[in-house]
Amino acid sequence: MSKLRKHIIRDQSVVVATHHAELSLAEWLPQVGAGGTAADHPPAHLPAVVLAPEDDPQVLVDATGGNVNRLTLIAIDFPKFAEGRGFSTAYLLRQRYGYKGELRAVGDIGRDHLWQLHRVGFNAFDLREGTDLYDALQAYDDFPERYQTSNDEAQPLFRRRGAAHV
Amino acid sequence: MYRYDAYDHALVKARVAQFKGQTERFLAGKLTEDQFRPLRLKNGLYLQRHAPMLRIAVPYGMLSSAQLRVLGEIARDYDKDYGHFTTRQNLQLNWPALPKVPEILAKLASVEMHATQTSGNCIRNITTDQFAGVAPDEIEDPRPWAEILRQWSTFHPEFDYLPRKFKIAISGTTEDRAAIQVHDIGLQLLRNEAGELGFKVYVGGGLGRTALLGQVTVEFLPWQHILTYCEAVLRVYNRYGRRDNAYKARIKILVKALGAPAFAEQVAQEWAHLKDGPATLTEAEVARVAAHFTAPDYATLPAVDADFTRQQPEEKAFARWVERNVHAHRVTGYAAVTLSLKARGVAPGDATSAQMFAAADLADQFSLGELRVTHEQNFVLADVRQSELYALWQLAKQHGFATPTVGLLTDMIACPGGDFCSLANARSIPVALELQERFAELDYLHDIGELELNISGCMNSCGHHHLGAIGVLGVDKNGKEWYQVTIGGRQGNAARIGEVIGRSFAADEVVNAVSRLIETYLRLRHEDERFVDTVLRLGLDPFKAAAYPANPPAVPKETAHV
Numbered sequence: 073m074s075k076l077r078k079h080i081i082r083d084q085s086v087v088v089a090t091h092h093a094e095l096s097l098a099e100w101l102p103q104v105g106a107g108g109t110a111a112d113h114p115p116a117h118l119p120a121v122v123l124a125p126e127d128d129p130q131v132l133v134d135a136t137g138g139n140v141n142r143l144t145l146i147a148i149d150f151p152k153f154a155e156g157r158g159f160s161t162a163y164l165l166r167q168r169y170g171y172k173g174e175l176r177a178v179g180d181i182g183r184d185h186l187w188q189l190h191r192v193g194f195n196a197f198d199l200r201e202g203t204d205l206y207d208a209l210q211a212y213d214d215f216p217e218r219y220q221t222s223n224d225e226a227q228p229l230f231r232r233r234g235a236a237h238v
Numbered sequence: 239m240y241r242y243d244a245y246d247h248a249l250v251k252a253r254v255a256q257f258k259g260q261t262e263r264f265l266a267g268k269l270t271e272d273q274f275r276p277l278r279l280k281n282g283l284y285l286q287r288h289a290p291m292l293r294i295a296v297p298y299g300m301l302s303s304a305q306l307r308v309l310g311e312i313a314r315d316y317d318k319d320y321g322h323f324t325t326r327q328n329l330q331l332n333w334p335a336l337p338k339v340p341e342i343l344a345k346l347a348s349v350e351m352h353a354t355q356t357s358g359n360c361i362r363n364i365t366t367d368q369f370a371g372v373a374p375d376e377i378e379d380p381r382p383w384a385e386i387l388r389q390w391s392t393f394h395p396e397f398d399y400l401p402r403k404f405k406i407a408i409s410g411t412t413e414d415r416a417a418i419q420v421h422d423i424g425l426q427l428l429r430n431e432a433g434e435l436g437f438k439v440y441v442g443g444g445l446g447r448t449a450l451l452g453q454v455t456v457e458f459l460p461w462q463h464i465l466t467y468c469e470a471v472l473r474v475y476n477r478y479g480r481r482d483n484a485y486k487a488r489i490k491i492l493v494k495a496l497g498a499p500a501f502a503e504q505v506a507q508e509w510a511h512l513k514d515g516p517a518t519l520t521e522a523e524v525a526r527v528a529a530h531f532t533a534p535d536y537a538t539l540p541a542v543d544a545d546f547t548r549q550q551p552e553e554k555a556f557a558r559w560v561e562r563n564v565h566a567h568r569v570t571g572y573a574a575v576t577l578s579l580k581a582r583g584v585a586p587g588d589a590t591s592a593q594m595f596a597a598a599d600l601a602d603q604f605s606l607g608e609l610r611v612t613h614e615q616n617f618v619l620a621d622v623r624q625s626e627l628y629a630l631w632q633l634a635k636q637h638g639f640a641t642p643t644v645g646l647l648t649d650m651i652a653c654p655g656g657d658f659c660s661l662a663n664a665r666s667i668p669v670a671l672e673l674q675e676r677f678a679e680l681d682y683l684h685d686i687g688e689l690e691l692n693i694s695g696c697m698n699s700c701g702h703h704h705l706g707a708i709g710v711l712g713v714d715k716n717g718k719e720w721y722q723v724t725i726g727g728r729q730g731n732a733a734r735i736g737e738v739i740g741r742s743f744a745a746d747e748v749v750n751a752v753s754r755l756i757e758t759y760l761r762l763r764h765e766d767e768r769f770v771d772t773v774l775r776l777g778l779d780p781f782k783a784a785a786y787p788a789n790p791p792a793v794p795k796e797t798a799h800v
């Protein structure tokens with residue numbers, strides 16, 4: 073995992089990151105109880121976890137007794153720019169498992185990934201060393217429209233076309 | 239053809255601005271070469287042997303004359319006055335200067351064109367049949383579906399960093415001309431017994447190091463579900479495709495590893511979550527897109543034009559061109575015409591700026607202002623009146639488009655190979671040119687008959703050598719160029735991967751070897767039997783025996799990356 077930064081982008085602003093996800097899935101699982109049911113753990117928030125590209129988000133669902141929202145921070149690591157599995161992991165966490173908390177992208181990602189990461193469900197970005205975060209904020213406006221559905225857009229363009237005029 | 243609305247324009251414009259920013263940040267040192275590489279690749283920009291190579295998308299091969307003129311202007315103003323049309327119906331420019339690329343993209347955007355996703359590990363240009371809309375055996379026009387899929391795949395946020403590239407092809411005819419079985423997803427339009435439209439879906443076809451034909455995952459997928467089903471395939475692939483080895487990263491390896499039934503089941507499970515959701519296609523959207531591809535107002539013409547009937551016996555060269563380069567059209571009195579880019583002495587698929595302008599003029603004059611780029615690296619004018627074929631032929635001759643060899647040996651497919659491509663093991667173009675010289679004699683060529691000869695400069699197989707009745711593949715032995723020959727491949731419904739005949743040939747031997755294969759075929763063929771059918775009837779042995787001279791030269795050991 074890459075070195076963590078003090079400042080991150082969250083919900084379209086540059087903020088100081090007050091806490092980080094430091095437990096890998098293997099480290100995190102014992103902390104929620106090996107059986108992984110909600111009863112094994114007090115109802116308080118669970119510690120944050122950082123998922124590797126190969127980690128199946130279904131494991132979080134099982135470990136939290138079906139309530140992933142007992143987590144408030146999930147990070148997904150992108151160890152290299154070409155590693156695209158995290159995009160699907162994020163989509164699934166949001167769209168299929170109903171995760172509402174902070175979803176943070178960490179690793180070898182920069183301004184040019186932000187638009188897509190944002191689209192699939194990330195709301196926080198720990199961008200790689202040396203990225204100008206204020207410049208990166210502009211990436212939220214890279215495109216004025218989206219053809220297809222994802223986490224940020226429930227309706228494909230073809231269902232909205234004609235409903236409004238550009 | 240499809241025309242952009244305000245949304246499409248806005249999106250392509252935004253992409254131009256985004257890439258301009260990326261290029262500027264790279265040139266200012268704010269992005270490293272490693273960081274910039276995946277960004278430029280997604281816009282079709284490679285760094286090649288001599289200069290950057292820019293691959294411009296020609297969505298499903300369709301071009302208006304205005305678009306082709308702009309391509310010609312770009313080749314003239316930013317390149318060396320020519321471009322290379324590829325088997326994937328795209329245009330490659332070999333010498334644009336990197337700082338100028340944003341300007342080129344802006345120019346393309348002005349005529350509703352782009353270089354989006356022409357490279358990189360993302361969903362590439364959707365391809366289809368060059369005779370879409372006019373083919374007599376058409377079940378349904380594939381172009382609206384190609385456009386719908388183009389929009390769905392364009393800037394898809396989740397599938398931009400796949401394990402490897404991803405290619406989708408669609409066929410709308412009973413005889414597949416889009417090579418759908420060697421694509422990551424191949425879609426065959428068809429109607430079920432109730433007359434409803436849908437797709438037969440093949441997944442996991444592909445050439446390259448492990449050549450495999452696609453496996454059917456759904457026999458009949460109703461049209462409404464095409465986008466959600468593709469999304470399910472892509473999500474399964476994005477999550478589970480191999481990323482540890484680029485040679486094993488295509489979806490075909492995943493399908494093969496799981497077995498087609500288990501893979502199909504996994505996709506079905508994912509699809510269950512998406513089916514009937516908002517991404518389900520609507521009749522209104524299909525109608526909106528299909529309205530761009532409605533048949534033009536064809537004139538009522540006689541089935542046989544009297545002048546045309548007279549001209550052919552009078553002029554043998556014209557008759558020969560008609561025989562090879564003119565194709566049946568579903569409307570009486572019309573024909574589709576191939577403008578060949580396989581003139582002797584010219585690299586297959588290359589067109590000069592002047593030729594692009596000329597082809598645009600011919601499209602305006604003879605074919606309603608549109609033309610298509612073909613998988614076989616030619617142009618097609620799809621709507622020519624029979625009565626105007628003679629006039630068209632005369633003009634096509636002047637511009638080097640009338641080589642009467644469509645479907646014959648010298649209408650070969652060839653990738654740019656080692657002259658341009660930095661991945662090549664060997665050059666393709668010199669072999670192509672030598673073959674053209676060897677088989678230049680038209681009577682001989684016509685006697686050999688239909689034969690697909692495909693050349694790739696390396697195992698990436700851009701020249702689809704596996705599908706050639708004769709395939710030539712560049713291999714590297716101790717830094718020297720050698721060529722492996724396969725025979726018995728074919729495209730179409732009964733697609734087949736060719737088989738290697740034996741050890742590779744040195745550069746100065748490969749054309750002789752092809753000659754010996756041809757002579758063997760001519761000796762052994764039954765009447766009206768094509769080369770590939772003779773191979774299938776007799777097997778490889780007689781061809782093997784003929785291909786290798788009695789005293790073979792010493793062969794160096796192959797290097798690891800053959």
Ligand code: SF4
Pocket residue numbers: 653654655656659660661662663694695696697698699700701
């Ligand atoms: S087949 Fe190889 S040499 Fe030819 S264009 Fe493709 S990558 Fe380059």
